[in-house]
Structure formats: structure tokens, C-alpha cells
Amino acid sequence: MSTVVLDKGVISQFISLTKPRVVSLVVFCAVIGMFLATPGVPPGDVVVFATLGIGLTAGSAAAINCLIEQRIDALMTRTRRRPLPSGALTSMQTVTFAFIVGGVGLFLLHRFVNPLTMWLTFATFVGYAVIYTVWLKPNTPQNIVIGGASGAMPPVLGWAAVTAQVPVEALLLFLIIFVWTPPHFWSLALYRTQDYARAGLPMLPVTHGAEYTRKTILRYTLALFVVSLLPCAVGMSGPLYAAAAVVLSGGFVLRAWRMLRHYSDALARSTFKYSIWYLAALFFALLVDHYLV
Numbered sequence: 001m002s003t004v005v006l007d008k009g010v011i012s013q014f015i016s017l018t019k020p021r022v023v024s025l026v027v028f029c030a031v032i033g034m035f036l037a038t039p040g041v042p043p044g045d046v047v048v049f050a051t052l053g054i055g056l057t058a059g060s061a062a063a064i065n066c067l068i069e070q071r072i073d074a075l076m077t078r079t080r081r082r083p084l085p086s087g088a089l090t091s092m093q094t095v096t097f098a099f100i101v102g103g104v105g106l107f108l109l110h111r112f113v114n115p116l117t118m119w120l121t122f123a124t125f126v127g128y129a130v131i132y133t134v135w136l137k138p139n140t141p142q143n144i145v146i147g148g149a150s151g152a153m154p155p156v157l158g159w160a161a162v163t164a165q166v167p168v169e170a171l172l173l174f175l176i177i178f179v180w181t182p183p184h185f186w187s188l189a190l191y192r193t194q195d196y197a198r199a200g201l202p203m204l205p206v207t208h209g210a211e212y213t214r215k216t217i218l219r220y221t222l223a224l225f226v227v228s229l230l231p232c233a234v235g236m237s238g239p240l241y242a243a244a245a246v247v248l249s250g251g252f253v254l255r256a257w258r259m260l261r262h263y264s265d266a267l268a269r270s271t272f273k274y275s276i277w278y279l280a281a282l283f284f285a286l287l288v289d290h291y292l293v
Helices: 002-017 020-036 044-068 070-075 091-112 115-136 143-151 154-163 168-191 193-199 204-208 210-227 239-261 265-292
Strands: none
Touching (some): 002 091, 020 154, 020 168, 020 265, 044 070, 091 115, 115 143, 115 154, 143 168, 168 210, 168 239, 193 204, 204 210
């Protein structure tokens, strides 16, 4: 009985390496891209294998991120319980796990989807696990801005999986997530500033101060308001999505304005949580508009 419990515990540690909540948002955005790529329903086998391949590769990238940042994670309150800093898993176990999971994911994409999606997914893996984690995050306060390109790729990957192309519509979805990423992460950084400072990471609140960060968040949410309406401008969506985009983006701007005028950690935490809900709701509205309007 004890062996079974131990095995389940080890499995849960490996799963936590993949950052399931982050990967679930990645997969959700990729699936939205798949369904938006066609006027009908995309082929079921493509959806299944693309979802598995993108999800597994994203989980592998997250595991590599945990491996490289284990020293930093040990210094931060919100990450010190992760498998590597807590000692639940070793570096070798993590490398082996990431290699197997990522390899399987890329194989599925190449064999059952198409080579373009596999290569784009591999490039996204390198962008996050290597360029962002190794170079950008520890060296520049613009790490989230530049590194956001990798995080914005999921709908492009989904679109490419169905059509083997990357048209302007897919790039608009990329742009929405790209502009969304800085205010999303900087809201978190505002109430975790001491954690980032202790770890020696040059996040914007650490290098430029809280007020500058709050002003920059407001600018990005205003830009996001405009960018979120671009699908309407190119005929990709209709009035239902437009109404949702105005309401959702307006809510984001309002929260950014409140943080600037009357900051509190509770408000920053609430804004961070709203940003996650915002992206999911915005893309869901785009999907509903695509099929019902």
C-alpha cells in the first residue's frame, strides 16, 4: 500500500513540473485557434493529436524552466514548494522527463498533424525554455515583453495544425496575447516585488518602481483595448465579439486605472486573476461569434 501511495506522489510531482494551470491555458488558446481556422469543425484526429502534441511540448518547456530556475525558485515564497527546490525530484529525473514528454509531443505533431506545426511548436519551446528563461528573465526588465512572443504562439500553432498556414487572422490572435502578457505578469509582480528582488530578477517593479509599473500596465491595457477589436476590423468577427471585447477590455482598463490611483496588493492580485479570466472569456467569445453569427 505504501508503495502505491509513493508512486502516486511521484507522479503528482512530475505533473506539477509541467505547470498544469499554465499549460491548460496554452492548450485552450491552441484549440480556439484550431476551430477558428475553419468555417466548419476541424478534423477530430487533428484536434486530438495537435492538442496532445502542443500540450506535451508545453509541459516539457515548463519542466525545463523549473530545472533552470530551481535556485531562484528556492528563494521565492510562491515557488519554493516546487518539486526541484523542495527536493521531491532530482535534476536528472527532470531532464529525463522533459526529454521524453517533449519528444513524444513533437513526434505526434510531425507524424499526425504537419511539419509546420511541429517546427513552430519547437521554436516556441526554444523561445520559452531557453531564450526567455536563460537570457531574458534574469537580464532585462523587458523580459515579459520580449519573451511574450513565445507565450502568444498557441493560437498560431492551433491554426497551423488545421490549415498548415499562418494567415493574418492567426497573427491577430498572437498580437492579442502578446499585448495581454505584460499587464498580466506585471500585476503579479507588483504584489510579489520582494520575492523577485530577493531572487535577483529584474522585474519592472524592482528596477523601475511600483508607480512606473502601474502606469505602464495602464498603457498596455489601453493598447489591448484597441488590439482586441482588430478581429472586427478585418471581418474575422462580428457584433457579438465586439461587444464582449469592449466590456472585457474595459474592465481590464478600469482595474489598471484603480491600481494606479488607489494601489493595494489585494487589488493587484484581483487584477492578475481577472487577466486570466479575461483572456479565456475573450477567446471564448470569439469562438461563439465564429459559429453563431
